[in-house]
Amino acid sequence: MARYAGRFACRVLAAELADEWVLYCRTRVLRGPDRPARAVRSFVAFADAWLAERGIGPQPVRLAGGPADLTEIIYEWEHDLRRVHPSPSKRGYELASSLLALLEQRSVREGDLPPKLAARAQAPPLFRKPAEPPPLEEFSQAERLALRDAARRDIRAVERRLAAGRALLETGCDPRQGGWERVANLVWAVHQGLLKTTVLRAHLPTSPGRWPIEIRQVAGDAGPSWAPQALLAGLAAMVFPRELDLQPFRVLLLLAMDECTPEELLDLALDDVEFTDGGVRLAQTKHRAGRIRRRLHTGPVADTGEGAAFEGEGRWDVPGLLRRLFAITDPVRHAYPDVVGWLWVTVEPSGAGRARVRGRRAEFVLEGRRLTDWITRQCRPDGRALEITAPHDARRLRKTAKIARVVALGGTIADLAGDDHHVEVFRRHYAHGTTAHVLAGRAVTTAQQKVFASLTRPVFADEEAVAELTEPEVSAALGLDEDTAGAMRDGQLDMGLVNCRDPYASPHTPAGSVCHVAPAMCMLCRNAVVFPSHLPRLVLLAEHIDQMRSRLTPPQWQALWGRQAAALAQLFEECAAAMPDARRAAQEGRARLHFPLGMRTEYDR
Incomplete structure (x- = not known):
């Protein structure tokens, strides 16, 4: 030391x-x-x-x-x-x-x-550890789709721009022989690495207003002092991708690969990418965890031929996006050997006063090149600005992909964490998302509804069960003792709509008192037992409830009859085989439905 x-x-x-x-x-x-x-x-x-x-x-x-x-x-x-x-x-x-x-x-x-x-x-340090910032929220589904569509539009625009630049490059020549006032010659010079702002000032008029109109269009609206730098940047962007041009590829890849972090994606070298017949295999280095993971991302098989492994295919899956990324960044690696080993490379002006262009690795952290800069420049097809909630952090893209996996797979946290995270890491950093909470709440609500339904729904006994109702096995399966089963078979517990296990143990009245809400609440009572002979009456009850729709306001009908209508629909679905005979009996008048007067005046007014 x-x-x-x-x-x-x-x-x-x-x-x-x-x-x-x-x-x-x-x-x-x-x-x-x-x-x-x-x-x-x-x-x-x-x-x-x-x-x-x-x-x-x-x-x-x-x-x-x-x-x-x-x-x-x-x-x-x-x-x-x-x-x-x-x-x-x-x-x-x-x-x-x-x-x-x-x-x-x-x-x-x-x-x-x-x-x-x-x-x-x-002793501890003098000052307390700062509170952890609130965890990042994932992008909403609408935002995810908007980012996806904007990235696809931007990639198409970049590919069209570079294709036009390559076509222009083929018509250009050395400006020292062909002249300095043709854009094609200037593009040729910047592609060969010969162009600098000092060269432009030496061979173009001092005032940008005297430049040819096609050259002024490349320079844009920059002022006289910055016009050479703007022209140099515009010429380079015609044949090489800018760092901001790589952002849409980054957005789509992070949305498509939930097991890849932004750091792993940015650190990819050419040797980490291996195209196969079934897709592409990536060697992802996770420095914080100290491990390298190799992931195969599948896609449609493409017969590209020998030596054409990096040609673009126009696809939006992971292999297609990487092929298209290789296609637009290969000219950078050919022109600047210093960056030949890396995937995310770009060409932009640099040096004092941005005097020349050079190739370098993309980092997406400099002003004007970050994800938020790309998002603020995007517009919807109707011309409106793209509205994405802040912060515009690439980690939110990964969280969005993770939550999409949660939605698709469901399951426990251990299953969703997989081999990409420890369970505790997934719980703290990904399972807190709004979408995951909504899904968890929905699952809990569904489970509760099933439990409540099992506690409140009537029991249906088919013809075979009614014939053998006093048998110990049958009565036990229906939750009845032998005496109650015998009384129910003899009609002693018929409440006018269905049978009742115990009229003195109703969940709707005080304990020990006889049930006074039958038959209004029978379809919402756990004591109710339905025989096939009761189905015609229930058909009449369903018709009566349907008539009430025209006599009551929707909120009143839902409050008074909505739950019973749902219970009847579920019961009719379970005993669908017996329903044709029940409906025929109801139509022929072989069943009568008797409502107490109090029930009619209370519920039908």
Whole structure:
């Protein structure tokens, strides 16, 4: 650690903390040692400045003791962290907690820290850990479709623009022989890497107003001072994709691949993409998890022929999108060997005053090239702006794809997490989405309705069950004892509409009192038992309920008769085989429906 400590004045202190850092990483098996390393560098640099201000020599300062009180330095350092990294930044808390963890490790292992410093090592940082920001919400279904359609329109427009640029390139030549006032010659020069803003200023009129009209159209509305830069960017965009042109591919791929993170997609190299007869296989590197996953994305089999593996097919699945992406980015890799190994490459002006164009990897983080910049530039087919809820974060695209998988597959969280996440990670970061909550609520409601229906719906006994009603097995299956079954068979428990297991145990009246709501509520009672001989009466009840539709307002009818109508419809569906005879008996007048006068005046007014 001598070379590491040599960068600081407090070399002994830096070396001791660096040793603790190495031991800490080995003990905890940390894949990413950056956080404790940053803490050590930040604290030792602060200690150097603190000691210099007070005229204290840095060499004798060490963890076991010295001319300076390290506890006081830590206290001042934490206050400085809070100033440099104000809330809601987590950086200050992370650095302070990492340094204290190293000191606590040294105190436990060696026991040679001063008591004051050892006590400080066991205490938490001075300031509280900032609250976690609210989790990102997925895009709604309407937003997902709007983003998908906008991305497809943009990809078609980019492909048309680049195709026109390539056709123009074929007609161009070296402007030093063919002239500088033809767009085709300027396109040829920018494709060959010969064009710079200094060259344009040297060979074109000083005033952009004197340029040929076709050249002014390429430069756009830029002012005189920025016209050469705008012209250079416009010429490059005619044959090479801009970084913003790659955003629609990114949007569609993230929506199509729920198991791929934005970081994994951005880090894809050419060697990570392997086209096969059945689709494309991607080697996705997840740095935070320290693993590489190989995923096969299938698509229609395409006979592209030998050597044509990267040709575009015009498809919108993952293999088709990647082939089209290769098609528009291949010219960049051919013109700029520095980026030949990467998938997401672009050509844009760079240098002082954007003096020339060069190829580079796309990062989608610079101003004007982010996802939000692409979204704000999109319009619907009718010309209206694309309205997408903020924040415009690429992680929301992944969450949207995850929720689409939830909708398609359903199941438990363990099934939905799959091999892409731990169950707890999926629960905290994906299962909280509004769509997932709505689906979960719908599932709970459906289950509750089934339970409630089983508790309130009548029991239907067919002809065979009625004939053997007093048999112990049959009566037990219907929830009856033998005495109740015998009384029901003899008609002693007929309530005028259906049979009742126990008129004194109605869920609609106080316990111990005879039921006074029969037959109005019989179809909503768990005590009701329906025989085939009762079906004609129930047909008449259904007709009566249907007549009430014309006499009552819809809210009144739904409140008074809606649930009974639904219960009758379900019962009729279950005993469909017996319904033709029941309807015939009702039509021929072989059944009568007797409503109590109180029921008619209460329900039919």
